[in-house]
Each structure stands twice: as structure tokens, then as C-alpha cells.
Amino acid sequence: MEFELLKTDEHTKARAGKITTSHGVIETPIFMPVGTVGSVKGVHQRELKDDINADIILGNTYHLYLRPQTPILEKAGGLHKFINWDRNILTDSGGYQVYSLAANRKIKEEGVKFKSHIDGSFHFFSPENVMEIERSIGADIMMAFDECTPYPCEYGYAKRSMHLTHRWLDRCIAHLEKVPPKYGYHQSLFPIVQGSVYKDLRTQSAEYIASKNADGNAIGGLSVGEPVEQMYEMTELVCDILPKDKPRYLMGVGTPINILENIALGVDMMDCVMPTRNARNGMLFTAKGIINIKNKKWEDDFSPIDPDGHTYVDTYYTKAYLRHLFAANEFLGKQIASIHNLGFYLWLVREARRQIIAGTFLQWKTKMVANMSNRL
Ligand code: PRF
Secondary structure, rough: EEEEEEEEEEOOOOOEEEEOOOOEEEEEEEEEEEEEOOOOOOOOOHHHHHOOOOOEEEEHHHHHHHOOOHHHHHOOOOOOHHHOOOEEEEEOOOOOOOHHHHOOOOOOOOOOEEEOOOOOOEEEHHHHHHHHHHHHHHOEEEOOOOOOOOOOHHHHHHHHHHHHHHHHHHHHHHOOOOOOOOOOOEEEEEEEEOOOOOHHHHHHHHHHOOOOOOEEEEEEEOOOOHHHHHHHHHHHHHHHHHHOOOOOEOOOOOHHHHHHHHHHHOOOOOOOHHHHHHHOOOOOEOOEEEEEEEOOHHHHOOOOOOOOOOOOOHHHHHHOOOOOOOOOOOOHHHHHHHHHHHHHHHHHEEEEEEHHHHHOHHHHHHHHHHHOOEEE
16 A cells, blocks of 8 residues: 655645555545445445545444355455445454444453344454454455443553553554465555543554554544544544554544544544434535435425535435435435435545645635534
8 A cells, every 4th residue: 555645734734645555546535435234325336436436435344244254255255346346445343343332242352252233142353363354355454453442431441451452453463464365455454543532541552553654544432422622632642643654544533524623633534424324314414514304394495405516416306305205214315315425525525635735725624614513
């Protein structure tokens, strides 16, 4: 993987860059749609590519390991082939899903024993077997196996957990040397900074992660319930320590405003279920603010869903029709809303990039942040 830093903003810490992998170019800052089980919920691969224009999507080791299971993915020739997606894929390691989804789990030095949320069967994740699973999935970017601490988290626990994450990282790195790629292309390992909301721990973790000289680095353990000001404070502190010549990935963030604020602090990559999950509940993000399409006020509004939108659904369908689809609980409503929201998120990061390169990012961001919190 190569990362080229094209421009650093003069008024904020925002960056415009370019990642090149075997599956193509990722222009940063980027938002990565979440495709947990090998499907971005409700959105065809063709729409993701031709309409939303996602350079990279996410898959989850936890889910894919439980279903369809690793041997099927290997037989298919990896996740790219299985789902017919020839652009980039990043896999999360399960270090978050095990804590948020598994029915019960027991964390030890060796790894985590957990109970499947699907059928209650017991499984074990260690840094070693997670690296093997991520090799079998064949993602371009593999996340290290970590522990994401909850919020609030007592200092002593956060410290012990951070050190465990660091030891697990070393085991991931050591084991990867023994397991070559399965499908003939390079896979990058991204280590993850933890440390909860404690500045000294975040500093220590960022320095440790930076010392590994990985292709890219991630920030975990944020957007787990802490006040946004605290998230921004941690992001800024960590970004100031992580190497400038490597991409920085903030995991699981966030609202459109969070996306712009974190870009301004030096983050290059983000992912979140919000655009698709909220779409399924009828929440549409636009440059002018948030629309709850289930609201009665849209009942006879025959204007386009989003006249300024960037996907075909935005001008093809009306608000009244989309509201009707939600009222009737039709699949199509959720699909249209998902395409709209992902299209908006991808437009937002592309426009941010354009503004960074033009030197007008701060002005533009200030205006966008003010507008996007409106309720339409
Ligand atoms: N670790 C991993 N995945 C994650 C997180 C983390 O801390 C987060 C935190 N917001 C989201 N996804 N492995």
C-alpha cells in the first residue's frame, strides 16, 4: 500500500491524500460504507460503484467467521470474489463486535471466548486466529485484534486493556509473518490506538502504535458514548502523534458533523453504520439539514427527495412517494433512503477533499456544520 499526502490545510489539520492498493485508489479523506456480512444493507454492488462511488467498503471478521464461515470464503477465492466487488475492502477484527454483540464473553491474555449471537455456540478469538481469518477473507486492510473499552471506563481498567491491546498487536504482527496472503496481493495491517478518554494513556498508546511503522493507523475506543468534545480532544491528541505520512482511520464515526470535525483534526478515513441504519428508520441527511421522511408534513410534497443530491434516487423519486413507502413498510423505501444517505456521505468527504485542496476547507466546514444540524 502507498499513501501520498497531497495537501495539508493551512487553517486546520485537515489533509487530502491518496491511498493506492492492489484494488485501486482511495482518495482521502474517505468515508467507508459498512458491509458487515458482505452486504451494504439494501444497496447493490452496482449502485455502490456507479452511483455512490465508494472506493472501499467494510466487512466484519466476527460476522463473516460465523456466517458464511471461513472455508466458504476460501472456496470462493476471498470476499472480493464472493460478493463480486473489485474495489477495496477493509475488515474489522472482531475486537469491537465481540464486545458489542456476543451474548457473553470472557477476556483473557490468550484471547476472547464468546458465544455466537446467531446460534449460541461458543468460539474463541485470539490475535493469531483472527489474523488467519482476515487472511482468508482477503481484505486489503486488516484491523489488528484489540479490546474496545466501554464508556465510562475506570482508569485502571483502561490502562490494563490498552496494554493488552498492545501485546495482542505484537502477536498479530508476529503471526502474520507466518501466514502469507492467500490470494496473491498485499494486505495491510492497521494497528489500533486505545486508552479510553485518558490523555496520558492515549499519548502512550499513540506512541506505541506509531513505533510499529504500519501502512496505516487507527483510532479505536471513541464514539462509544463519551461527550463529542472529549472525542475531538482525543482524536486531535492522537493525530498529532501518529505519523504524517500514513493514513489515519477513526473507527465507527459518525454523524456528518462528526465527519467534518474529525477531518479538521487530521483524520483520513472513517466508517459508520449511521447512514444506512438511520436510513432504514427514515432519517435522511442532506446539506441543508436532517429530514425525517416519516413526518406527515411530507405527505403531499411532490418535490425531489434532495434536489441537491448526488445519486439518481435524489431526483428520480419524490418526498411524498418515499414517505408513502415508509408508511407502507416497503423494502424499496429503505433501499432508496440508504442510497441517498451513502451518496450524501460520499459527496461530503469528496467535497471536503476538494475544499482542502482549494484552501477553502475551514470556511466551507463552518457553513456546513451550521446547516447540517437543521431539522427540515
Ligand atoms: N475497535 C475495533 N473496531 C471498532 C472500534 C474499536 O475500538 C470502534 C470504536 N468506535 C468501532 N469499531 N476493532
